[in-house]
Amino acid sequence: MKTKLNFFQKIIFAFNIFFGACLLVAYILPYVPPKFSAFLSILNLGLPVFMLINLLFAVYWILTLKLHFLLSTLLVLSGFSYVSKIFVFNKNSNSNIENTFNVMSYNVRLFNEYNWIGEERVPEKISKFISSESPDIVSFQDYLKVDEFELEEYPYSFEKFKTKSSKIGIAIFSKHRIINKGTIDFPNTHNNAIYADVIVHKDTFRVYAVHLESLKIIPDVNVLQKENHQQLISRVGKSFVKQQEQAKMLTDNFESTRFPKIVCMDMNNTPFSFVANKLLEHNLNDAFVESGQGLGKTFDFDFLPLRIDAIFYEKSLENVDFKNYDLKLSDHYPIMAGFKL
Known part of the structure; x- marks a missing residue:
């Protein structure tokens, strides 16, 4: 696996970082009272979407053989406890x-x-x-x-x-x-x-x-x-x-x-x-x-x-x-x- 990115991949990774940050904030928000920040609390609604987007980023980096897949992969895995509240078997x-x-x-x-x-x-x-x-x-x-x-x-x-x-x-x-x-x-x-x-x-x-x-x-x-x-x-x-x-x-x-x-x-x-x-x-x-x-x-x-x-x-x-x-x-x-x- 390689770490060097071309110009197009650098743009994709910038978006990856942004949505990774959104997912991380969404993970934290269940423990933050909405009174602290009513605006930030809205991000919590997007948690499943942010997880899906990060999963797609991880798949993309794996297919392109880039170590950058670790960012989204680790973020998605760290939110496994939330998955059971969305989908159960x-x-x-x-x-x-x-x-x-x-x-x-x-x-x-x-x-x-x-x-x-x-x-x-x-x-x-x-x-x-x-x-x-x-x-x-x-x-x-x-x-x-x-x-x-x-x-x-x-x-x-x-x-x-x-x-x-x-x-x-x-x-x-x-x-x-x-x-x-x-x-x-x-x-x-x-x-x-x-x-x-x-x-x-x-x-x-x-x-x-x-x-x-x-x-x-x-x-x-x-x-x-x-x-x-x-x-x-x-x-x-x-x-x-x-x-x-x-x-x-x-x-x-x-x-x-x-x-x-x-x-x-x-x-x-x-x-x-x-x-x-x-x-x-x-x-x-x-x-x-x-x-x-x-x-x-x-x-x-x-x-x-x-x-x-x-x-x-x-x-x-x-x-x-x-x-x-x-x-x-x-x-x-x-x-x-x-x-x-």
């Missing part, structure tokens, strides 16, 4: 295990109230889907109170709307008795979090339904290109700062219960973000990482599949299964995790 699930219960999380996008997708009778179709999958507990984000949505097999529920006049909020439906419930009111936002203490046979769990601050981004590259980039970066950065505050309110509430916790979230962020990292530090595991398969897509950003919805659970619980559903009745896809009693 677990053994066959234990979904047939006896004495289990399932928890589903689903951002239903107001049941297509404003006809975002070309689909009719969305509330009825989602009701039918949930009845067929039959989870013990369902957490909804972007929930809308509509007569067409019925879950007769779920006698216990907790619906929370941000204002008395609004029918938009967040909800938990359960087949099992709810003995306590509460809300975590995020200030100056339409987003919110609630919880319900549920008795499943002889066990009691605290289930959270959480909707962290929205980024207010239309998932279309053509639309984003027309936006004022400075305003877009400022808006996303401010949302990350709010998410940090909301995650702190959520973890503070963790201290109010001795029951094992299951957190169903629309994070509006990546699983390797600062907020996800902070939540997992509170004795939680990510059900997708433990029992999922593949990319774990929960949201389509144009051509790019993202995992911005998650089910975290207390480590004292045994996660036996995780499912991603390819159900296009919202801009999000439902997810479900199974736990052993």
